[in-house]
Amino acid sequence: MSELNNAESAENVTGTETEGTVSKNFIEKIIEDDLASGRVDHVVTRFPPEPNGYLHIGHAKSILLNYGLAKEYGGRFNFRFDDTNPTKEKLEFVESIKSDVKWLGADFRDEVFYASDYFDRMYDCAVDLIKKGKAYVSDLNADQIREYRGTLTEPGKKDPYSDRSVEENLALFEDMKAGKFEDGSKVLRAKIDMASPNINMRDPIIYRIARMEHHNTGDKWCIYPMYDFAHPIEDAIEGITHSICTLEFEDHRPLYDWVVIECGFKNTPEESPKQIEFAKLYLKNVVTGKRYIKKLVEDGIVDGWDDPRLVSIAGLKRRGFTADAIRRFVEISGISKSNAVADYAALEYCAREDMKFKSPRLMAVLDPVKVVIDNYPEDNEEELEIENNLENESLGKRKVKFSREIYIEREDFMEEPPRKYFRMFPGNEVRLMNAYFVKCVSFEKDETGKVTLIHCTYDPESRGGNSPDGRKVKGTIHWVNARTAGHATVRLYENLVDEEKGVYNEDGSLNLNPDSLKVIEDALVEPALMEAKAFDRFQFVRNGFFCVDYKDSVPGKPVFNRVVSLKSSFKIQ
């Protein structure tokens, strides 16, 4: 089967990269203006995740945006862990994030930056701030800090410790670093403006005490910088020109600029790394909340963080989505500042587009019912040569055995067909794909009324699927040879949550769809499929695109995950 999938590397089979003319997004315009005005002469972007969880489709947007921009403008893309809070971070996450970013195709030259590598520089910056009288050590506790901060509508109050002398602050901060104070007993605050209408500017905390083993720096530090202080420094150190983040950081931009300038990296905001905010990518009726997914995993409702129903990068990958499909999806979703909720259908569209030419099209019967071709010689067996993908010759051909007994899809037969049903029913002639015309002559049912066997006759003249007398047949159905078919597990997915009623119940719990996973233990597949390897992708004709599960497949019993079904305009009248 590896041969079948080889052609996956035959890129651009159609020779037309149909990217279309996509208009520039607002960030591209900012960058081009900056380049044109000479504010910058090169571009450096970054993706700075905190290693506190797994990446999901929303992160893919940020990764691909930042990487794409760097690539588009011949610049540089830095992959950096924003690991300034060891209480939430784990090595496990840095590993999974690394592999996800790599898989998505954002090339970071195997060079990983860590905010924690800059802790010494950050400490020095804080000391400088103290020396300039722009930072002070406060003994207020968390509750008091909140109280003094004021509210959205009332200004904050002056911190009683804000007038300590530079010398005292210097000594105190050094003692904080030396571990002389308990966690939470003191903080370092930037002295800005307790009355600012922007709460972020009301003497923000820039260092806190937290005795925690850090995955990178171990127990070297017991004080850690806060995001608002650390991030601009990280960007400035790396020479980031455009610091792209999400909308909720808009209010932090003045503080970002303040830190860059007060710490002496630049003289004006114009010269500083420019923080630009864009809207996150949300998918309709999809669960991304960490605590919800954690509970689903704990409750055994999903099979870990890479369950194929999840939109974690690992889940999408396991389901069978390609990085190209995800890239395309992010691309067509666009970049803007308005909160957007994309349709899952758009992701599905991208998956189909990506696989339709690249994947071999084979036959698999998910819900089999046996068919006997009465007039086909009992012991005869013949070999049909079938094109693997009619729209991509480079995928080659395969040989498929045909004999007297076959299986077809149960839903492709009806005893009493409704109008416009042109599959198999008594007296109707249909085409067995790539094989013969067959006509149903009779069928058998068990006591429950379930069809157990269908009798057909075939037209020996119609080998390959065409009749020499030019007679047409309206229906073409897929089949599998009873003698040679392999047994496989097939998993069909639906949305994890109920699409009609929305994601959450009134009590805040998830409104789960009980049918989100359907496991077919005994699907019958063409023998070629039995040799499929992990992550091989196929179109099962008329059933959709499937990908070999890398975890649960075993030799002799592959597991196929349905990535996406085929579109269908067929409705029973």
Added chain:
RNA sequence: UGGGCUAUCGCCAAGGGGUAAGGCACAACACUUUGACUGUUGCAUUCGUUGGUUCGAAUCCAACUAGCCCAGCCA
């Protein structure tokens, strides 16, 4: 109620004074050895609302309305 941001088709999203791009979804027809793909066609007299400026406004001005974000020693 202070500050910040956003509002163009069911969903994304261009357009920034000259008379509404594109994609997804949807619908119809054609083609079809996948009810798929492909092709053709149809899908906003209207741009959150109301006024104003102008020969002309989605674009400029004013007022309003709605939604999102901010009061972690999280990021």
